[in-house]
Amino acid sequence: MFKTFFTDVIVVFLLALPVGRTVLAQSVRATTPEIFKQYSEHVLKIEVVETGSAAKASIGTGFVADNLGRIVTNYHVISKLVHSPERYRIEITDQTGQTGTASVLGVDVVYDLAVLRGERAGKGFLALESRTVEQGTRLYSLGHPHDLGLTIVEGTHNGLLKHTLYPKVHFTGSLNPGMSGGPTLTQAGKVVGINVATEGNQISFLMPAGRARALLEKTLNTAMPNAASFLADVGSQIQANQARYLAGMFGANTPRIALGPYDLPTRPADFFRCWADALRRKDLPYVSVNHDCSTDDYIFVSSEQSSGIVRFVHRLLSTEELNPLRFFTLYAGQFQAGNAASFGTEEEVTPFRCQTRNVRTASGKLKGVLCARQYLKLPGLYDAVFRAATIGARNAGLISTISLSGVSFENVQTISRRYMENIKWRR
């Protein structure tokens, strides 16, 4: 009941970093060995190695995507290098066991892609598919699950996900950590998507090939960029992207729900999912009803930071049994509960600072708390929590909380304002 606001948000697991060991068991069709034989030479294992200890910090997969020998992989595979270029380097290994180094040419943090330059020019490449692929098409995904060696996984194209913040291919097939950045091919050997994430039980996601093509074009004329400049690039990409998904959020057309005496916003955009739940137990002298909405998508910034998560929770507490003083002990206790973020280190974020005020909206009075912290390596981006508790009633109260991650302070202010104004009393 007293969960923090940053937990339970991330249900999608990214595919970098080996965790545990699971053995892949896949039926092998006749054409699969041919596909593997024909295309595996263009698939590379990508390791991010700590310079000091020569230890592997992260493992993923990548593939050669053009005749210049440029390599496409996921941003999250090489994110450590972006955040601390002085501490890490990239090592690539091909199917023959030949190793080499690579450097980053460009990143697209929003679509979780990166383009690397390795010494692979003129050795062939995997072409990106430009046509639309039908649902049900057989696909073949290549990668290095748990560093067990290059593996081919069969699966099915199940269309573009509709209710997500970012278009992603729904791939029915088992992707596992380590396969991140690997290509998923049609039978003709064209790259349909780049392995990016899994929800387990064969539910996996691919970044559409079109996004990789865009990044390849954008970085075509880039000279060797300064490693430190990527972080600034990551920051500005996130800044630009939030304008897109936050615009109009909690505007006039937001759907509404009734919760006790309150009229509240719900599902402000298609990419939100909402749940409702109530705690009614005979041994408790009060009732707690929850309405909880969150984006099921997010932008990976680093292992300790993400952006794009918006979550809000309405909690209605009411009692017919407790006297006002006892009810307010419960109410204040819940208002102060769950006040810690579950991630964030001293190297990456400032501590939280909060502002508490009694506020009157057009509809009624509430106690409002705004807490925020700033990212140290990406200045101008903030995590923020706005929390309100309605005041005035004696045996009922609403605690409503919205948490934002990786947004500008102006957006923190805009969203807090709109959210506050959206909490209404039913007359």
Next chain:
Amino acid sequence: MAPLGYIETLDGKGKVIGRQAIKSFPVSIGRAYTNQVIVDDPYVCPMHLTIAPDEQGRLAARDLDSVNGLRDGVGSERVAKLEIHSGTRFRIGRTVLRYLSIDHPLAPTAIDRREKTRFLASPYAAIAAGSMVPLVLCAESFLSSVERVTAINIISEPLPIIATMLGWAGLWALASRLIVNRFSFAAHLTIVSMAFLTTTFLGIVSEWSEFIFPAIPLLWMASLAVYGLVLAGLVYGHLGFASPLRRRGRLWAALAVSVALVGMNTISYFAAHSKFSNVMDYTGVLKPIDAGLVPTISVDQFIDASQKLKEELNRLVQKAKGAQP
């Protein structure tokens, strides 16, 4: 014949521990029983000193070639002769003596303020204050429970606190018995009960003021200062019954204890808060009160005020950058 004055023997703190009337001069002082003033000090000679008027009629002490000599005041240079006025201190061996003439001016009579605090010592006050404490504790225990409770839950919860308070009053009573030969248990119980009730009352006041005026940033400092005063009052009250100290002494002792404890608390508070943490630190006190009585600001003002939050976070970023090599 009325005495001309007195030779007083003083202890280390200057308190009189012996007094000998002087009816005529010269006066002889020493360890021998032939002297007018006999000093039981192995470092004093049998015939150590005489005090007699000199040629001009002024009183003077003269060392009679003693082994350890005559010293002016306490512990200073050895002198052969010392002029004596009313109130002059001198030392022979390890004994400090003082001469006082009978017309020596006296300090004004001290007003006995204990009369005013006598009600504290009354058993009725102890019973009244002492019985308020369990009532308040039971009420607190009931109001802070948010689940169904039985009478036995509510009554049993305050018991450890009541036991602690009785023990506390008992220890002070024991100290009083040892130091000033009075037990004064009722008085100590009244004092600790009153301190507890005041603290509880202040706690309620501070919660309500935090709820109604959340924007006042130094409220916690004010409440810390007030708690410090209550603590000082507690120590001052106990010392009144447990020590022979005068008002000023008790006041200083009470302030010292209070400042030390409040200071330690403040230091540990800042030590705990200087560590990095992911906790959002806010006071979310909520109280059942008619919304019309709560002063509020508009949504615009709330958003405008958050600009300060942004500036503070920018300062934290600058600070973190400064800390990095």
